[in-house]
Amino acid sequence: MLGACSSDEGSGGLGFGFGNEDAVEQGDLRSTIPYEVELVGIDAQESDLLSALEAVSTARRLQSRPTASRAGLQRRAEDDIERFQAVLRSNGFYDGQITFDIQEKPVVPQSGNENTELSENADAGDATSDTANGAASEDAVSPADTPTPLVLTYNIDTGAPYLISSVDLVIVRPDETIERPATDEELVRTRLQIGQRATAQPIILAEQYGVDVLKDQGYPLVKSTKRTVMADTARKTISIKYAFETGPAANFGAVTVNGAEQVDQDFIAGYRSWDPGEQYSPEEVRTTRRDLAQTNLFDSVIVKVAGPVGENGEIPVEINVVERKMRSIGGGLDFSTAEGPGGNAFWEHRNLFGAGERLRLGMDVSSLEQGVSAEFKKPQFLERKQSFVADAHAKNNDTDAYKGSTIDSFVGIERPLGENWSASLGVTAEYSDLTGSDSPNEEFYLAGLRGILRHDNTDNPLDPTKGTRFEINVSPYMGLTDQDTGFTSVSLAGSQYLSVDKDGDYVFAARARTGTIIGEERGSLPSNKRYYSGGGGSIRGYEYQKVGPLDDDHDPLGGRSVLEVGFEFRARVTESFGIVPFVEGGNVYARSEPEDISLLWAAGLGFRYYTAVGPLRFDVALPLDKRDNVDDDFQLYISLGQAF
Structure with a gap:
């Protein structure tokens, strides 16, 4: 403490500071001696050790404040020796030897012509000037008055690093004291290995890990009491002994x-x-x-x-x-050349009756669909982490595939199934009054079951950089007014994200979807229950629902099976902007199984502007299998969040 608080050179005279070298102005070259610092002898592979030594060096830190004498620089070097020894020990070098040497920096001589010219000028001009003015300027600094710079060189011999030879535990319980070597499992938990270099940080952290190990055994009040580290200089090893007081189990x-x-x-x-x-x-x-x-x-x-x-x-x-506040409102806007402008808004209450019940009311408006929705979720329903869920949607539809109104509702249970897995199961009721190209003016009243199994271990819902999403949906339906109507829809969808770098700035993303409808021919199915593909949420580059079978007017008929794939490379070029080249393909088939695997492909380039809530997406996509009089040359998409 005294060494850290005292000046580097001390004071002279009677101790009143008249001789304090730090009081000399740094700009006065006649009173201070500039110097350089060198550390030699460190293995090139020990870059972290070298950085640590330079970080604690007083001579390095005060290099911008030159000393007034060689003795002052020597005191700085002596102070560094103790600091360097501590750094070496913390890095496992207990036999390190450090010496230092202070030498004058070699002066590079000037050319002979320049010396001669200076000498002649000094003999002729300067002497005349001094005579004319009566005296030489006292503030002028001649080369003879400027002190020669010094070089402070530390010679560091680290010696062989010490290795951990043993780790023992002293466990003091209320009824007994146990002293024993750490087990292999305990070594893994404490991040230590027999034979590893005895650096300070892992040894210190292992003590807290040891506390955690004992807490896992049912001792909530455990604490560490004493850590003993013994060095064997002959074998170049370190033995460690940790002591803990567990307190009572609880x-x-x-x-x-x-x-x-x-x-x-x-x-x-x-x-x-x-x-x-x-x-x-x-x-x-x-x-x-x-x-x-x-x-x-x-x-x-x-x-x-x-x-x-x-x-x-x-x-x-x-x-x-x-x-936190229990109510919130929000909304969003999107646009595509195929679907036109769209928007959505919602109001949410997350504590409706005081026990975390969530009610969300929403509205979606676009040129193709206009609808309202209500979603309700009651957590901790009957069992821990099990939720009661219910939702209802009413829509007016005006697409090329069908026109009319639909109403659907669902009531069920949702619960997790292990880490990152969840499932929901319940009953659904639906009504549709739609007019399609092969289903004019038909009404359907359906009841059914809906079972969904999900897996999601991604790191971000709007901009994932790693992980997997997977969902299986099985929904059998039966007609309420027409008992002969009955079919089952099965779909599988998934996506995978792989980050190339540790920061997630470069990500490969892939997705796939497939589905089939069993039990009815396409013409007997409600238009809205068929599979469609094309548009911003499936295959960019093609119009909404236009991938698959078409009628004579090029309107989509839908199908009983679907297959889609997509690939993206997401590159975050700057903190705010990124580019995303992508390729997508897919098709819809009239039968419940694809007649063939021929796909319509599209490619494009996306741009991302990263915001606090997620990336703003702008995509341009071209149909690679453009159909005459059906597909446009390109499609544009603007929305919030990644495509998948």
Whole structure:
């Protein structure tokens, strides 16, 4: 502490600072000695070590404040020796030797002609000038007055690095003390390996990892007490001994909720992932905190044990929350040359009855469809993490494939099935009154089941850079007024994202979709239940629903099976802009299985402007299999979020 707080050169005289060299102005070259610093002897592969040495060097740090004497520079170097020794030890070099040397920097002589000319000028002109003015200027600095720069060279011999030879644990429990070597599993958990270099950071971090290991065994109040590191200079090894006091083992006790004002406390406590009386586990604490944070009801969630272990062997748990605003509104705009301008708006309440019930009302308007929707979700329904879901949609349709109105509704259960998997199952009822090219003025009343299995481990819903999405949808329908009507729709869709670099600026993305309808011929199916392809959400470059069978007027008929594929390379060129070349292909078939695998292909180039909520997308696509009198030369698409 004293060394760090004192000046580098000290003070002279009687101690009043008259001799303090730091008081000399830096610009006075007659009072300070500039110097350079060199570190030699470090292996070229030890670049991190060299950077650490330079970072702690006092001589390097104060190089812009030259010393007033060689002795001052020597004191800086002596101070660095201790700092360098600490850095070497922290990097596993316990036998390092450091010396330093201070020499004058070699002066490069000037050419003889220049010296002669200067000498002649000095003899003739300067002498006359001094005589004329009566005296030479005292502020003039001659080469003889300028001190010769110094070179401070540190010679560093690191020696052989020390290796970890053993890791032992001293575990003090309320009823016993155990001293033993760490198991292979414990070494993995603490990120240590026998034989690795004995650097400081992994050794220090391993102590906290050891605390986590014991917490996983049911000791919520465990703490580390003493870490002992012994060096064997003969074998060049380090032995480490960690000591822990576990405190009593505990089970989960009562849960207290703090900070809840609008959200029901029992609802919040119901998010605990453990059963009452279950052995304490920090993983369950983390799971509960994560699940509560994902409800979008809170700005902050803290889950922690509170207080000592009770006589019953249970430890209480506190859940501290800060609620967020429960209502929100939003909307968006999009445009494509095939579908024209479109927009959507929504209003959402995330805590309708005080237990996280979410109600979302929406409206979508475009030249092809106009509709309203309502979605309701009640979490923690009957079981933890199980939700009751219901939705309804009413639309007016005016597409080339069909015109008229549709109403559909769904009521069911949604729940997770392991990590990144979820499923929903329920009943649906639908009404349609549509006019199509091969189904004029037909009404359908349908009832059915809907089962969906999903997998999603992507990192961003609007702009994923890694992970996979996968969905299987099976929906059997039957007619309510026409008992002979019955069919089953099965579809599979998925996408894959692979980042080329660690920052996710360059991403390969691919998608595929296939589907089939079993049980009815195409002419007996409601027009809106058939498969269609083409447009911004499927195959860019072709008009909306125009890929597949067409009638004599080039209007789409739809089909009983579909196949689509797409590939993109997403390159984020700058922080705000990116380009996306893409290729997509697909087709729709009249039968429930494709007659062949012939696809209509399209290619294009997209531009992205990255915003806080997601990328703004602008795509230009060309049909590679352009059909006469059917397809345009190109299509444009503008919307928010990636294409898939």
